[in-house]
Amino acid sequence: MAFFTNISHELRTPISLILGPAKQLIEEGKGNDFQKSRMNLILQNSSRLLYLVNQLLDFRKAQMGELQLKVSKTDIFYTIHETLFTPSSPLLRISKLILI
CATH class of the missing domain: 1.20.58 (Methane Monooxygenase Hydroxylase; Chain G, domain 1)
Known part of the structure; x- marks a missing residue:
């Protein structure tokens, strides 16, 4: 490592x-x-x-x-939506990188 x-x-x-x-x-x-x-x-x-x-x-x-x-209160549904479904989401960027 x-x-x-x-x-x-x-x-x-x-x-x-x-x-x-x-x-x-x-x-x-x-x-x-x-x-x-x-x-x-x-x-x-x-x-x-x-x-x-x-x-x-x-x-x-x-x-x-x-x-x-860093522990904090958050709206988990909003966070999941932002992570999975917005064009600027890190997960979407990584998935595009894998597809390219």
Whole structure:
């Protein structure tokens, strides 16, 4: 597991270096529609990869007892709906990643 943690840390920097310029290019709005769609694809997939890397690091923290739970009251039905049925849900993003 230490190997995956080390690899995860090594991946975060290059992913961040991809995300920054991609966001900047999208915000500038230059280029034709094809170029804009490619920039959005780069941004979307780098964000997914960063999300997965962060999840791996969180899993490692949980295994080592370093991850602290935050207990709070919540509307469980709303949370389930947001997790399963909204376009921006993490579960939907992961399922799209698996399908691609």
